[in-house]
Amino acid sequence: MTSTSDEETRSARKHREMMQAATDAFIAKGYEGASMEEIATRAGVSKQTLYKHFADKERLFEEIVLATTGQVDAVVALVTSGLAGTVDLASDLRRLARQMLTTLMDEELLKLRRLVIANAERAPALGRAWYAKGFERVLASLSAAFEQLSERKLLRPSDPTAAANHFVAMLLWIPINEAMFTGDTRLRTPSDLKAMADAAADAFLAAYGPAPSR
Amino acid sequence: MTSTSDEETRSARKHREMMQAATDAFIAKGYEGASMEEIATRAGVSKQTLYKHFADKERLFEEIVLATTGQVDAVVALVTSGLAGTVDLASDLRRLARQMLTTLMDEELLKLRRLVIANAERAPALGRAWYAKGFERVLASLSAAFEQLSERKLLRPSDPTAAANHFVAMLLWIPINEAMFTGDTRLRTPSDLKAMADAAADAFLAAYGPAPSR
Numbered sequence: 001m002t003s004t005s006d007e008e009t010r011s012a013r014k015h016r017e018m019m020q021a022a023t024d025a026f027i028a029k030g031y032e033g034a035s036m037e038e039i040a041t042r043a044g045v046s047k048q049t050l051y052k053h054f055a056d057k058e059r060l061f062e063e064i065v066l067a068t069t070g071q072v073d074a075v076v077a078l079v080t081s082g083l084a085g086t087v088d089l090a091s092d093l094r095r096l097a098r099q100m101l102t103t104l105m106d107e108e109l110l111k112l113r114r115l116v117i118a119n120a121e122r123a124p125a126l127g128r129a130w131y132a133k134g135f136e137r138v139l140a141s142l143s144a145a146f147e148q149l150s151e152r153k154l155l156r157p158s159d160p161t162a163a164a165n166h167f168v169a170m171l172l173w174i175p176i177n178e179a180m181f182t183g184d185t186r187l188r189t190p191s192d193l194k195a196m197a198d199a200a201a202d203a204f205l206a207a208y209g210p211a212p213s214r
Numbered sequence: 215m216t217s218t219s220d221e222e223t224r225s226a227r228k229h230r231e232m233m234q235a236a237t238d239a240f241i242a243k244g245y246e247g248a249s250m251e252e253i254a255t256r257a258g259v260s261k262q263t264l265y266k267h268f269a270d271k272e273r274l275f276e277e278i279v280l281a282t283t284g285q286v287d288a289v290v291a292l293v294t295s296g297l298a299g300t301v302d303l304a305s306d307l308r309r310l311a312r313q314m315l316t317t318l319m320d321e322e323l324l325k326l327r328r329l330v331i332a333n334a335e336r337a338p339a340l341g342r343a344w345y346a347k348g349f350e351r352v353l354a355s356l357s358a359a360f361e362q363l364s365e366r367k368l369l370r371p372s373d374p375t376a377a378a379n380h381f382v383a384m385l386l387w388i389p390i391n392e393a394m395f396t397g398d399t400r401l402r403t404p405s406d407l408k409a410m411a412d413a414a415a416d417a418f419l420a421a422y423g424p425a426p427s428r
Contacts, residue, residue, distance in 0.1 A: 118332030120397035127395040135391065162413050166384045173383030177349065181341040183334035199376050207421035 015053055018043040019067065022060050027111045031061060031119045031126075062129050068112055069134025075103045076138045080145035089154050090205055097171050097197035100138075105175060105193060107185045114180055139164045146208070155208050163208050170200035229267055232257040233281065236274050241325045245275060245333045245340075276343050282326055283348025289317045290352045294359035303368050304419055311385050311411035314352075319389060319407060321399045328394055353378045360422070369422045377422050384414035 021043035025034035036057055040050040054060035079096045086092040104110075113130070120127035142164035149155040155163070175196060179185045188196070235257035239248035250271055254264040268274035293310045300306040318324075327344070334341035356378035363369040369377065389410060393399045402410070 114331055114334065117328055117394045120328065120395055124397050127397055131392065131395040135395070159413075162417070165388050166414070166417050169383040169387030170380045173387055174379050178345065180331045181334055181345040181349070183338050183341055199373075200380070203376070203380050203421045207417045 014043075014045065014049075018045060018050060018053055019060075019064055022054075023064050023108065023112070026061065026064070026115055027108070031057075031115055031123065036060075058123060058125065061123070061126055065112065065116060065126055065130050066133050068109055069130060069137065072103055072109070072134060073137045073141065076100060077141045080141050083145045084148050086149075086154070089149065089209070090201070093201040093205060094198050097167075097201040098194055100168075101171060101175065101193050101197045102190075104172065105179070105185065105188070110176075110179045110185045113176075114183075117180070139168060142167060153210060156211050158208055163204075166207065167200070167204045170203055171197060228257075228259065228263075232259060232264060232267055233274075233278055237278055237322065237326070240275065240278070240329055241322070245271075245329055245337065250274075272337060272339065275337070275340055279326065279330060279340055279344050280347050282323055283344060283351065286317055286323070286348055287351045287355065290314060291355045294355050297359045298362050300363075300368070303363065303423070304415070307415040307419060308412050311381075311415040312408055314382075315385060315389065315407050315411045316404075318386065319393070319399065319402070324390070324393045324399045327390075328397075331394070353382060356381060367424060370425050372422055377418075380421065381414070381418045384417055385411060 018039070022034070022039045025039045025042055028034070029038070034057075036050055037047060039060070040047045043050065050060075054063065079099050083089075083092055083096065116126050116130045139161070143160040146155055146163045146167075147160040150157055150160065175188055175193065178187055232253070236248070236253045239253045239256055242248070243252070248271075250264055251261060253274070254261045257264065264274075268277065293313050297303075297306055297310065330340050330344045353375070357374040360369060360377045360381075361374040364371055364374065389402055389407065392401055
C-alpha cells in the first residue's frame with residue numbers, strides 16, 4: 001500500500017505546486033493576462049497535466065479562492081471556538097481581533113482579493129465564491145460565537161448576524177480599504193494593526209457588551 | 215460680456231460631456247481598454263479638443279474620480295453640519311446613515327470604485343486620489359462633527375477619528391463589499407438599506423453615546 005500512498009502524496013504536491021504557480025501568474029498578469037500555458041510552464045508541467053487537474057482557468061482560479069478563504073475561515077473558527085469558555089471577554093475579543101487582522105493583512109491574500117473584485121463583472125462566479133465561502137463563512141463563525149456569549153449574558157441580547165457584521169466592519173474597513181486603494185499592503189506596522197484591532201474590539205464591547213448595572 | 219459668459223458655459227458643458235463619455239468608456243472597457251480616441255468619439259469631439267481639456271488619460275480619470283468623491287463629500291458635509299445643533303441625536307444619526315448609504319450605493323459610483331481598486335497597482339495615483347480626496351475627506355467631516363458632539367456631551371469622550379472610522383465601517387462594510395464581489399449593485403432593496411443604516415447608527419450610539427447615568 002505504500003506505493004499508492006506515495007503516489008497520492010506526489011499528486012497532491014503537484015496539485016499544490018500548480019495552484020501556487022497559478023496564484024503567482026494571476027497576481028503578476030491579472031486574471032485575463034495569465035494563460036493556462038504560462039501557468040503550466042511556471043509549474044513545470046505539461047498543459048495536459050494542468051488540464052487533468054483543473055478543467056479550465058475559471059475552475060483553477062475558483063479553487064485558489066476557495067483554498068485561500070478556507071485558510072482564513074480555519075483561523076477564525078479556531079479562535080472563535082476559544083471564545084465559548086472565555087473568562088475575560090475583553091481580552092479574548094482583542095486577541096480574536098488581532099489574530100483576524102494579522103491573518104487577513106497577508107500580501108498574497110490582499111492581491112487575490114483585488115483580483116477577484118477587478119473581475120467581478122467578467123467572472124461573477126469567482127466573486128460569489130469569495131463572498132460566500134470566505135466573507136460569509138467568517139461571519140457565520142463569529143455570529144455563532146456571539147450567540148453563545150449572549151446566552152451566557154456576556155453580550156447583551158441582539159441580532160448575532162448584525163453583531164458579527166459590525167465586529168468585522170470596525171476591524172477591517174480602514175486597513176483593507178487602504179490596501180485596496182493604495183495597492184500597498186504594508187502601510188501599517190504591526191503595532192498600528194494591534195492598536196486598530198484593540199480599538200475595534202473595545203468599541204464592539206461598548207456597543208454589544210452587557211448593559212452596565214444601575 | 216454676454217458672449218464671453220456664453221462661451222464659458224459652452225466650454226464647461228463640453229468639459230462635462232467629455233467627462234461623462236470617459237466615465238462610460240472606462241466602465242464599459244476598463245481603464246486600459248478605453249482609449250482617448252474612443253472617448254473623443256463618444257463625446258463627439260476631436261482628439262485635439264479632448265487633449266486640450268485633459269493632458270492625458272490618467273489626468274482625465276483622476277478628474278472623474280475627484281468629481282465623484284467631491285459629490286459624496288458634499289452630501290456628507292451637508293448632513294454632518296446639521297448634526298451640530300441636533301436635539302435628537304439618535305434620529306439624526308439614523309438620517310445621516312441613510313443619506314450616506316443612499317448616496318454611496320449609486321451604481322456608477324460603485325463601478326468607478328471597482329475600477330480604481332482594479333488599477334491600484336498599475337495607476338497608484340488614482341487609488342491614492344480616491345482614498346485621500348474621497349474616503350479620508352468623508353472621515354474628516356464626520357470626525358469634526360463627532361468632536362463637537364463630544365463637547366456637547368452627546369457622545370462620550372473618545373478619539374473622534376476612531377469614532378468616524380467605526381461609524382462608516384459599520385454602515386458600509388456589508389453593502390459595499392457585496393457590491394464589489396458580486397458585481398451587482400442592486401442586491402439590496404431600499405428598505406434593506408434603511409434597516410442596515412439604522413442598525414449601524416444604533417450600534418454606533420451604543421458604543422459612543424453618553425454612558426448611562428447610574
